[in-house]
Amino acid sequence: MQVNREICVGCGACVNLCPRLAIRFIDSRSYIDQQSCIECGTCRDACGVDAIYADCRFPDIIMLNATAPSFLEAQLAVCQKR
Amino acid sequence: MKTHYDVVVIGAGPAGLMVAKEMSAAGATVLLVDIKKEIPKVNRSCCTMLINEPNTHGETVRIVNNNLHFEKTGFTVPYTGKFVKLVRSVRLSPGGYKLTMVNRSEGVAHPYTKEVILKNLLDSAVDNGTDVLTETAGIKAENVNGGVRVFLRPACSRSMYEVRCKIAFAADGVNSQIVTGLELFKTRKYFGSFRVASYFLDNVDYPYWDAWVTCVGKGHTRWGRGQIYMVPKFLPYAQDGDRPILDVFCGTPCGMPAKMGLDSFIKEGPFREWFRHATIVHRGACVVNFYTCIMNPVEGNIVVVGDAAAFIETYCQAAMMYGYRAAHAALKVLATGRGYEDYTNFWRESFEYCHPGEIEKALQGFGLGQLEDEALDYIFKLTDNEEYEGYVSENTAPDVMKKAIMGHIDQIRRERPDIAVVIEKHWKASAEDIVQG
Numbered sequence: 001m002q003v004n005r006e007i008c009v010g011c012g013a014c015v016n017l018c019p020r021l022a023i024r025f026i027d028s029r030s031y032i033d034q035q036s037c038i039e040c041g042t043c044r045d046a047c048g049v050d051a052i053y054a055d056c057r058f059p060d061i062i063m064l065n066a067t068a069p070s071f072l073e074a075q076l077a078v079c080q081k082r
Numbered sequence: 083m084k085t086h087y088d089v090v091v092i093g094a095g096p097a098g099l100m101v102a103k104e105m106s107a108a109g110a111t112v113l114l115v116d117i118k119k120e121i122p123k124v125n126r127s128c129c130t131m132l133i134n135e136p137n138t139h140g141e142t143v144r145i146v147n148n149n150l151h152f153e154k155t156g157f158t159v160p161y162t163g164k165f166v167k168l169v170r171s172v173r174l175s176p177g178g179y180k181l182t183m184v185n186r187s188e189g190v191a192h193p194y195t196k197e198v199i200l201k202n203l204l205d206s207a208v209d210n211g212t213d214v215l216t217e218t219a220g221i222k223a224e225n226v227n228g229g230v231r232v233f234l235r236p237a238c239s240r241s242m243y244e245v246r247c248k249i250a251f252a253a254d255g256v257n258s259q260i261v262t263g264l265e266l267f268k269t270r271k272y273f274g275s276f277r278v279a280s281y282f283l284d285n286v287d288y289p290y291w292d293a294w295v296t297c298v299g300k301g302h303t304r305w306g307r308g309q310i311y312m313v314p315k316f317l318p319y320a321q322d323g324d325r326p327i328l329d330v331f332c333g334t335p336c337g338m339p340a341k342m343g344l345d346s347f348i349k350e351g352p353f354r355e356w357f358r359h360a361t362i363v364h365r366g367a368c369v370v371n372f373y374t375c376i377m378n379p380v381e382g383n384i385v386v387v388g389d390a391a392a393f394i395e396t397y398c399q400a401a402m403m404y405g406y407r408a409a410h411a412a413l414k415v416l417a418t419g420r421g422y423e424d425y426t427n428f429w430r431e432s433f434e435y436c437h438p439g440e441i442e443k444a445l446q447g448f449g450l451g452q453l454e455d456e457a458l459d460y461i462f463k464l465t466d467n468e469e470y471e472g473y474v475s476e477n478t479a480p481d482v483m484k485k486a487i488m489g490h491i492d493q494i495r496r497e498r499p500d501i502a503v504v505i506e507k508h509w510k511a512s513a514e515d516i517v518q519g
């Protein structure tokens with residue numbers, strides 16, 4: 001995750017919520033140490049003013065299809081084809 | 083800066099500052115640590131109302147010569163800012179109907195400015211010789227033979243360092259980092275998490291400058307979840323003749339849009355006309371994890387104080403009062419080797435949420451969440467022209483509200499049996515249902 005320091009109001013709340021202690025409070029705005037963050041999303045869900053956003057550090061990630069049929073349906077389709 | 087202190091205080095809110103001030107005044111060597119750069123600056127949402135209802139958290143706080151006077155504990159916190167006297171506490175339905183509690187003589191609450199209080203306390207602590215480390219996070223506190231090791235990390239550093247002390251205070255607020263590292267954390271039960279966004283608004287065209295207002299119902303924002311609060315207060319260091327601003331809050335469960343709720347309320351809510359010419363002069367936010375209280379807030383020589391030990395919040399006033407009590411108990415420990423019970427027993431007795439059933443009662447006051455707006459408008463129409471004696475208080479307001487609505491229950495049963503069923507069920511719901519519902 002990254003913090004948009006223009007939007008961050010400096011409430012400090014996210015700092016103690018990070019399980020990796022990745023969030024620093026520098027000049028009364030938060031900053032996420034990219035080498036410690038595991039992208040768990042806790043801070044983003046908590047920030048009251050939506051200053052924290054996911055900026056994917058793995059650009060060759062494969063987007064998975066969110067609307068795929070459930071596991072059971074997919075299995076059934078395979079069985080029926082056989 | 084030394085490596086050994088009598089006392090290390092982690093967190094310089096009202097609780098930690100009071101501890102540092104009192105302990106250093108008595109001659110202890112004190113290190114005070116905070117992640118903030120400027121300790122008095124407050125960007126965390128806080129209504130900062132003085133809750134003047136007698137016996138709130140075992141203490142009665144009154145305004146005496148513009149200062150905060152703590153009657154039972156017997157001390158005064160100097161205050162040089164302004165107060166607003168609120169005489170009404172109003173719950174507002176989306177249709178604009180209300181349920182009103184009043185106290186015209188004493189007021190229902192008195193908003194003040196936290197910055198001024200924090201600055202005054204910090205100045206006294208520093209005058210007494212307290213060392214202050216800003217932009218430094220308390221990471222962990224550990225009991226060792228004869229004292230406590232505290233691990234600190236400067237904001238821009240990858241490594242931590244260690245400071246030794248005889249007594250450490252965890253005063254780092256509601257989501258305390260220090261408390262999560264203690265054994266006593268395991269005794270707490272978690273309910274859920276709320277996030278808050280807030281604006282100080284100037285130029286609001288508003289009919290409730292004498293009131294604390296809570297908007298009840300779904301129709302106040304486009305998303306329908308969350309709770310809107312409004313409280314008039316003065317900016318820090320306001321001069322005579324300055325007008326108060328309006329502090330507007332939106333709280334939602336984590337993951338739901340608090341800021342969007344706030345923007346929606348102001349721009350497209352049923353009362354948007356009030357905000358047509360408003361300008362934002364300050365923004366705030368916060369997150370509150372709801373945990374049950376720590377019943378025994380001392381582990382070895384680590385003392386937990388203020389919101390760090392509480393369910394939701396102690397209020398600024400009680401954070402200072404418990405800070406004062408904990409500091410004096412700790413001074414006794416430094417002098418005689420024992421004395422923490424003075425603080426822990428008082429905490430358990432006086433902090434209402436330590437008592438069985440109180441959390442449930444307060445959560446019920448959070449609003450009649452299960453009712454549709456049309457039903458809320460119907461109920462609040464019945465109470466619209468009435469006034470009930472009360473205060474702004476999580477502990478007593480729910481009862482007043484219950485009485486006000488139950489006073490009409492026969493009529494409601496007759497006219498709207500569907501609503502009567504929901505109301506009667508609401509007062510029986512469990513705390514978890516309400517947080518999740």
Ligand SMILES: Cc1cc2nc3c(=O)[nH]c(=O)nc-3n(C[C@H](O)[C@H](O)[C@H](O)COP(=O)(O)OP(=O)(O)OC[C@H]3O[C@@H](n4cnc5c(N)ncnc54)[C@H](O)[C@@H]3O)c2cc1C
Pocket residue numbers: 012015016092093094095096097098115116117118127128129130131132133218219220221253254255256258259260278331368370387388389390395396397398399401
């Ligand atoms: C929406 C809302 C409305 C409120 N309304 C009122 C009201 O009307 N009246 C009232 O009296 N109270 C109100 N409160 C409650 C009040 O804000 C708190 O009870 C009070 O501030 C608690 O004081 P504290 O010193 O325990 O903690 P805080 O004031 O939270 O202070 C904690 C300090 O610790 C620092 N810190 C945090 N983590 C670390 C770390 N890891 N290392 C070092 N430092 C750290 C923080 O920067 C902060 O300075 C409200 C709170 C909220 C959220």
Ligand code: SF4
Pocket residue numbers: 003007008009010011012013014015029030046047048049050051052367
């Ligand atoms: S929770 Fe949001 S506003 Fe608060 S410090 Fe973190 S990023 Fe900033």
Ligand code: SF4
Pocket residue numbers: 001017018019020021022023032036037038039040041042043044
């Ligand atoms: S995403 Fe998780 S690990 Fe990364 S900074 Fe936020 S809370 Fe910490």
